[in-house]
Amino acid sequence: MPLTRKAYRAAILHSIADPAEVGIEASYEYFEDGLLVVENGRIGALGHASELLPGLPAGVQVEHYPDALITPGFIDTHIHLPQTGMVGAYGEQLLDWLNTYTFPCESQFADPDHANEVADIFIKELLRNGTTTALVFGSVHPQSVNAFFAAAEKLDLRMIAGKVMMDRNAPDYLTDTAESGYQESKALIERWHGKGRLHYAVTPRFAPTSTPEQLTLAGQLLTEYPDLYMQTHISENLQEIQWVKELFPERKGYLDVYDHYQLLGERSVFAHGVHLCDDECARLAETGSAVAFCPTSNFFLGSGLFNLPMAEKHKLNVGLGTDVGGGTSFSLLQTLNEAYKVMQLQGARLSPFKSLYLATLGGARALRLEDKIGTLHPGTDADFLVLDYHATPLLSYRLKQANSIAETLFVLMTLGDDRTVLQTFAAGQQVHQR
Numbered sequence: 001m002p003l004t005r006k007a008y009r010a011a012i013l014h015s016i017a018d019p020a021e022v023g024i025e026a027s028y029e030y031f032e033d034g035l036l037v038v039e040n041g042r043i044g045a046l047g048h049a050s051e052l053l054p055g056l057p058a059g060v061q062v063e064h065y066p067d068a069l070i071t072p073g074f075i076d077t078h079i080h081l082p083q084t085g086m087v088g089a090y091g092e093q094l095l096d097w098l099n100t101y102t103f104p105c106e107s108q109f110a111d112p113d114h115a116n117e118v119a120d121i122f123i124k125e126l127l128r129n130g131t132t133t134a135l136v137f138g139s140v141h142p143q144s145v146n147a148f149f150a151a152a153e154k155l156d157l158r159m160i161a162g163k164v165m166m167d168r169n170a171p172d173y174l175t176d177t178a179e180s181g182y183q184e185s186k187a188l189i190e191r192w193h194g195k196g197r198l199h200y201a202v203t204p205r206f207a208p209t210s211t212p213e214q215l216t217l218a219g220q221l222l223t224e225y226p227d228l229y230m231q232t233h234i235s236e237n238l239q240e241i242q243w244v245k246e247l248f249p250e251r252k253g254y255l256d257v258y259d260h261y262q263l264l265g266e267r268s269v270f271a272h273g274v275h276l277c278d279d280e281c282a283r284l285a286e287t288g289s290a291v292a293f294c295p296t297s298n299f300f301l302g303s304g305l306f307n308l309p310m311a312e313k314h315k316l317n318v319g320l321g322t323d324v325g326g327g328t329s330f331s332l333l334q335t336l337n338e339a340y341k342v343m344q345l346q347g348a349r350l351s352p353f354k355s356l357y358l359a360t361l362g363g364a365r366a367l368r369l370e371d372k373i374g375t376l377h378p379g380t381d382a383d384f385l386v387l388d389y390h391a392t393p394l395l396s397y398r399l400k401q402a403n404s405i406a407e408t409l410f411v412l413m414t415l416g417d418d419r420t421v422l423q424t425f426a427a428g429q430q431v432h433q434r
């Protein structure tokens with residue numbers, strides 16, 4: 001294959017470590033006038049424009065953005081494809097919200113045409129918001145995952161998804177069985193896992209909607225295939241936690257249910273974890289599991305405040321999740337805006353560099369993909385964004401008052417949203433232009 005090479009000149013910023021581990025100053029690299037060289041879908045070089053431009057071979061095209069910031073693509077570690085059509089559903093908390101809005105909406109995915117239509121809308125929305133990798137819940141129907149992966153494959157996106165497994169405590173029209181859930185998941189794994197940049201996630205919805213038999217078979221799938229992901233929900237809502245205690249009285253607590261069925265591990269991501277206790281955080285960290293912090297959803301469904309400092313104390317991997325449609329925005333910038341407020345309400349701070357970490361490298365680490373995505377290090381996938389300093393009149397005016405990259409970054413996260421994302425690139429190809 002002939003070498004294709006292109007360069008992008010702008011202010012460039014990426015997170016290179018967790019500020020909680022190395023301090024803020026050592027956690028990022030910033031090039032005020034930087035150059036990003038992309039070669040065959042990967043990052044070829046990153047540095048100061050003044051240092052790299054002289055060595056660039058003649059004929060390499062350089063795109064110049066004098067008023068923009070290049071960052072890695074954002075990583076959403078928890079979102080639901082079949083809830084795209086029900087964002088902003090009024091009035092309920094988790095369990096009533098599921099029964100009133102979620103299950104009827106997800107039932108529409110029995111129709112493959114509907115699945116294809118929504119998969120296209122969903123992927124466009126991810127890319128419009130600068131999300132280049134997501135860990136995605138399908139519906140119980142395999143066609144939801146086929147539709148999603150087929151659309152993602154066309155654009156060579158790095159995506160992870162799985163069909164929901166649920167064989168009890170949901171309407172008949174939306175349940176599988178322990179056996180059919182296992183077989184359908186297996187067929188999807190054979191078809192998609194490891195194809196291009198796609199990965200499969202075994203997806204028991206949450207403990208209340210799976211029988212012990214189904215949880216056993218979910219654990220079995222994880223042992224049958226290497227590098228599979230596992231995604232589910234945990235300790236989001238107090239009524240939910242009480243229900244899990246009633247359904248699994250023999251287990252120590254909610255996490256212990258998943259632990260018993262061998263669902264913890266380095267590629268396991270647990271959404272929410274709002275009410276996790278100290279011991280549960282320790283066990284999650286010990287097994288290399290990750291938690292998806294979903295602030296817009298936790299506010300919208302009245303679930304509570306995620307305790308990020310406790311997770312940090314245990315060195316637990318944390319990524320950010322939009323949790324659409326419990327969450328109210330596809331934008332990880334808006335998700336960070338809400339995450340900041342979650343910390344404020346607990347008397348803590350979320351620095352803009354920790355926020356950048358959570359949306360990029362932290363998400364990549366939660367997914368064990370930090371050698372491929374989440375930074376702009378040479379050799380990694382060229383999944384990156386161009387963020388426009390003049391996206392709105394207010395942003396433009398406010399950024400004129402900013403005196404540092406820290407302030408610029410914080411304002412981008414407070415005022416920014418989909419309008420801020422001028423272009424999105426995946427594997428070096430432009431996949432969105434505002």
Ligand code: GUN
Pocket residue numbers: 080094098102205206233236297323326
């Ligand atoms: N717990 C079980 N299912 C769901 C879901 O679809 N959304 C959220 N937020 N929590 C859940």
Ligand code: ZN
Pocket residue numbers: 078079080233271323326
């Ligand atoms: Zn969810």
